[in-house]
Amino acid sequence: MAEATVKPPATVIFIFGGSGDLNQRKLTPALYNLFIDGWMPEQFQIIGLGRSEYSDDKFRTHLFDGIQEFSRRKDGKDKIWETFSKHISYLQMDAENPAAYSKMSDEVKKFAAEWKTEPHVMFYLAVAPQLVPDIAVKLAKVQECGDKQKTRVVVEKPFGHDLKSAHELNQLLNSLFDEDQIYRIDHYLGKETVQNILAMRFANALFEPIWNRNYIDHIQITAAETVGVEDRGGYYERSGALRDMVQNHILQLLCILAMEAPVSFDANEIRNKKVDVLNAIRKISRDQVHAYAVRGQYGEGWMKGEKAKAYRQEKNVDPKSAIETFAAAKFYIDNWRWQGVPFYVRTGKYMHQKTTIVSIEFKQPPHYAFPSESADTWRPNRLIISIQPDMDIRLRFQAKRPGQTMSLNPVDMIFSYKDAYGAGHEPEAYETLLLDVMEGNATQFMRADQVEAAWKVVMPIIEAWEARPPVDFPNYAPNSWGPEDAEALIARDGHNWVTLPTKG
Ligand SMILES: NC(=O)C1=CN([C@@H]2O[C@H](COP(=O)(O)OP(=O)(O)OC[C@H]3O[C@@H](n4cnc5c(N)ncnc54)[C@H](OP(=O)(O)O)[C@@H]3O)[C@@H](O)[C@H]2O)C=CC1
Numbered sequence: 259m260a261e262a263t264v265k266p267p268a269t270v271i272f273i274f275g276g277s278g279d280l281n282q283r284k285l286t287p288a289l290y291n292l293f294i295d296g297w298m299p300e301q302f303q304i305i306g307l308g309r310s311e312y313s314d315d316k317f318r319t320h321l322f323d324g325i326q327e328f329s330r331r332k333d334g335k336d337k338i339w340e341t342f343s344k345h346i347s348y349l350q351m352d353a354e355n356p357a358a359y360s361k362m363s364d365e366v367k368k369f370a371a372e373w374k375t376e377p378h379v380m381f382y383l384a385v386a387p388q389l390v391p392d393i394a395v396k397l398a399k400v401q402e403c404g405d406k407q408k409t410r411v412v413v414e415k416p417f418g419h420d421l422k423s424a425h426e427l428n429q430l431l432n433s434l435f436d437e438d439q440i441y442r443i444d445h446y447l448g449k450e451t452v453q454n455i456l457a458m459r460f461a462n463a464l465f466e467p468i469w470n471r472n473y474i475d476h477i478q479i480t481a482a483e484t485v486g487v488e489d490r491g492g493y494y495e496r497s498g499a500l501r502d503m504v505q506n507h508i509l510q511l512l513c514i515l516a517m518e519a520p521v522s523f524d525a526n527e528i529r530n531k532k533v534d535v536l537n538a539i540r541k542i543s544r545d546q547v548h549a550y551a552v553r554g555q556y557g558e559g560w561m562k563g564e565k566a567k568a569y570r571q572e573k574n575v576d577p578k579s580a581i582e583t584f585a586a587a588k589f590y591i592d593n594w595r596w597q598g599v600p601f602y603v604r605t606g607k608y609m610h611q612k613t614t615i616v617s618i619e620f621k622q623p624p625h626y627a628f629p630s631e632s633a634d635t636w637r638p639n640r641l642i643i644s645i646q647p648d649m650d651i652r653l654r655f656q657a658k659r660p661g662q663t664m665s666l667n668p669v670d671m672i673f674s675y676k677d678a679y680g681a682g683h684e685p686e687a688y689e690t691l692l693l694d695v696m697e698g699n700a701t702q703f704m705r706a707d708q709v710e711a712a713w714k715v716v717m718p719i720i721e722a723w724e725a726r727p728p729v730d731f732p733n734y735a736p737n738s739w740g741p742e743d744a745e746a747l748i749a750r751d752g753h754n755w756v757t758l759p760t761k762g
């Protein structure tokens with residue numbers, strides 16, 4: 259990340275779930291990296307909240323361990339950490355106890371007096387979703403002690419459990435806070451390569467003219483993980499792959515790929531363009547779900563030489579669980595740009611390869627003038643955007659093989675972030691998004707209507723699956739690409755899922 263020129267205003271950051279996994283793994287490492295790069299405000303305090311008992315020092319050590327394990331910079335206990343850690347403290351409180359909230363107001367007042375300015379206040383809700391409504395109601399009272407315009411509430415995913423609960427949560431939050439105070443976070447939107455799709459599409463004249471149904475045959479999005487559900491069985495049993503990944507991350511990616519060109523980078527302009535895409539996705543009727551969506555659950559097996567438990571054997575998982583750990587679907591967008599172009603998406607745990615890629619496959623040239631034998635090696639033009647772990651963009655096109663015959667074969671033109679900018683300099687998604695919150699930039703966050711529109715897309719699938727428990731679970735092995743039906747979903751249309759070669 260480039261060095262900061264203008265820093266965000268003085269800010270007190272309260273992290274509900276300060277003692278939790280997300281804070282240790284992602285949030286504090288992100289704030290630490292922002293600090294190293296000079297992006298943190300001159301005056302700031304990070305206050306972790308939770309019921310667990312921690313002294314400030316013990317809490318700092320716990321977070322430092324997280325930095326050592328998870329941060330992109332694993333710096334030792336040096337001067338920078340020493341300075342940074344002075345800005346961290348811990349407040350033991352039960353979020354369900356209304357009386358505890360006065361301690362938060364006291365903290366804000368204390369820092370306002372110390373810094374001689376009324377600070378911005380960020381409430382980051384990194385807690386289980388069922389706690390969010392209650393905390394939000396109580397926070398509305400805390401904000402009354404300060405300047406409403408300086409208060410921001412960050413809500414982690416999952417945002418609701420279904421359309422109804424998401425709508426109710428939106429109504430509640432909108433009754434307590436203004437929409438521009440609410441930051442519904444989706445960390446995929448903070449990923450460098452995801453943001454780069456916007457740059458690629460809208461800062462170049464090259465792609466936009468062919469970015470439509472006239473030239474694009476179909477689009478694929480794969481978000482595959484090599485990890486299983488690990489110790490998140492309790493959460494996952496109420497979620498599943500469709501709610502956990504498709505409703506949010508994958509549909510947001512689809513929006514960025516399919517949206518119309520924005521007039522400006524104003525938050526609402528971008529969100530309007532994205533919500534138009536969601537609203538145009540063809541509704542799948544419940545009785546058509548089997549033709550458009552596939553679910554899977556991993557059984558036991560082997561993963562990279564280690565024995566892997568079946569999902570149904572994981573901690574806090576029902577031994578007869580019908581929850582899917584894999585989901586694939588085909589969507590159509592009914593508008594002028596995308597009519598008839600299928601968007602295939604898939605995501606799963608314990609897949610063969612950790613990879614998030616977008617593949618855009620172009621149509622055949624209208625006329626093939628080359629010798630007929632060269633047609634054997636003809637492959638469609640394909641643009642692959644690799645989001646992680648490698649960050650690159652590769653364009654496949656036909657080239658003439660050197661020699662006296664007109665012999666063609668497909669080649670790749672590759673833009674690699676690592677080669678262009680060096681490795682390890684790119685900020686983590688949470689760095690970008692936390693800085694955006696401090697700066698009051700909501701462009702990469704979801705608006706209420708976007709979240710609900712995304713739920714509307716997946717609800718028929720959820721309802722059909724819940725109404726008809728699977729008979730074939732578990733139906734895929736760890737270290738595979740999911741159930742066979744997922745191959746059939748795309749093979750029926752004459753295509754295959756695209757993968758990149760695994761690196762040595
Ligand atoms: N972990 C991850 O990688 C990701 C997590 N998320 C989301 O972030 C949120 C948090 O997840 P995660 O950190 O994994 O969950 P954890 O279970 O690790 O943490 C939950 C936190 O909530 C706190 N908490 C629970 N009840 C109370 C209470 N009554 N009062 C105060 N604090 C309470 C716990 O603190 P204590 O026990 O000390 O009270 C703990 O700090 C979830 O919504 C999750 O979906 C989203 C993306 C990725």
Ligand SMILES: O=C1O[C@H](COP(=O)(O)O)[C@@H](O)[C@H](O)[C@H]1O
Pocket residue numbers: 415483502503614
């Ligand atoms: O939100 C979530 O995302 C992670 C995958 O994130 P990534 O940045 O590693 O791709 C996923 O493991 C988790 O189940 C889900 O809740």
